Amino acid sequence: MTKRLGVLVLKPLSLVLVLLTGLCSSPASLASEARETVETLHTALLEAMKGGASLGFEGRRKLLSPVLDAVFDFRTIARLVTGRHWAGMNEAQQTEFIGVFSQLSAATYAENFDEFGGEKFETRASEPKKNAEVVRTVILSPDGDEVSLNYLLARHGEDWRIVNVIAEGVSDISLKRTEYAAVIGQDGVDGLIAKLRAKVASYGSKNS
C-alpha cells in the first residue's frame, strides 16, 4: 500500500509547533504512555522484520501475536468493525469473532513485515483527544520515502490500547467495517467468521 502517495511535507514551522505543544501539554505522562504502546508495537515489528526469513512466517507470527494482544484493544475494534451488527451477535459469536480477528491481525503483520531494508519508525507527535490519543508516526525508507502511520488509542484501564491504525489516510476500521458489512449482508455473521478463518489459514499455508 506504499504506492508513492504524494510527498508528505512536514513544514518546519509546524514541526516546531508540534514539539512545543508536546512539551507544554500538562498530561504529559498520559501522552507518553500512548506513545509507548505504539513504540512497543514498532519495536516488535522491527524485530520481526530483522528476523525475516530466518524466523519464517510462523516464527514472526509467534513473536508478534502476544505483543498485538497486549497493545491492541481487540474487543473495542471488534465492536467497531462490525458496527451495528455487533449488538445482534450472541456472546459465542462475539468471542469467536474477537479471537479470529486477533489471529488475522497477527497473520497480516507477520506476512507483511517480513524483511528489513533499513526502515525506521519515527514518532512525530502524540496528541491528546477527548477520551483518546492520536499518535502520529512515519515509516522512513532509506530512499527517502515516507509512509504515514497514525494510531488512535483509547484508555483501557491503566493502559492505552490501539483501536485504529490509519495508514496514508486509510483507516483500518473504516475499510474493514464497510467490507465486513458487505460480507455480513451476503453470508451473515457466521459466514464472515468463516471467511476470516479461511483468510488466516491462507496466510499460513503460503508460507512455511
Next chain:
Amino acid sequence: MAALLAAGLSTSCATAPGGSADANDPAEGMNRKFYTFNDTLDRNIFEPVARGYVKVTPDPVRSGVSKFFNNANYLNVIANDLLQGKPGQFAEDTGRFLVNSTVGVGGLFDPATKLGMPEHDEDLGQTLGTYGVGEGAYLVVPMMGPNSLRDLPGTATSFLLNPINYLSFPITFPLGALAAINTRANLLEASSIRDQAALDPYTFVREAYRQQREFKIYDGNPPDDDFDEYIESEADAAILKIY
C-alpha cells in the same frame, strides 16, 4: 463539466436499489460489472505485463521512467496549485518543473527535490474538494478503475495538460503504453495487499480509494473529529469518520 458535476451531486443524494447510501455508491451494480471486467483484463494482461517489465528493467531505469512521467504530468499539478490558491507551492512547483525538465534531462532525474523543491500531488478532483464540492457517486471506469464524479473531470484535464499527448502519434503511442505499464508496475505492491487482505475486493478498493482521495484533498492532514462518541457509544456516523 458543470452538468456532469450537477449530475454527480444529485445522484449522490439518491440511493438506487442495491447501492448503499453511506458507501456513496448508487451505481454499485454497474460498478461491480466494470470492476470484474477490469479485474479480468488486469489479471490476464496488465498485471503479467507489469511483472515482466519489473523483472527485465533495472530499478534505476524504472525509477527514471516513473520520474519522467511524473514530471510530464506536472503542469497539471502547477495549474491546480494555482486553482487552490497556494502561491508558495505554485512557485516551488514551477521551479521544480523547470529544473527537472532541464537539469533533470526531461524529468528522468529529480535534482529539484535535493534543491528543496519536493514533489506535490494535486489534481482537479482535489481542487474541487477544496472548493467544497462533494465527492459525487463512486464510479468504476472501464480500463481505468476507481473514480468518482468529482474526480472524473480531472482525468480529462490531466490528459490535456500533459505535453506527451501533443507529440506526434508514433511517439505518443509507445510512450502512452509505457506510461500505462509503469503505472501498473508501481501498483503491484498495492494490488498484492488487496489480494491478500480483501474479503470483498470491490468494497476494499472502493473504501481505500475514497479515503485516500480525502487524505489528499487535505494534503495529508485531514481534520480530527471528536472521538468521544466513537469511543463511548456505537454511533455509526462517528465511526465512519474517525480521523
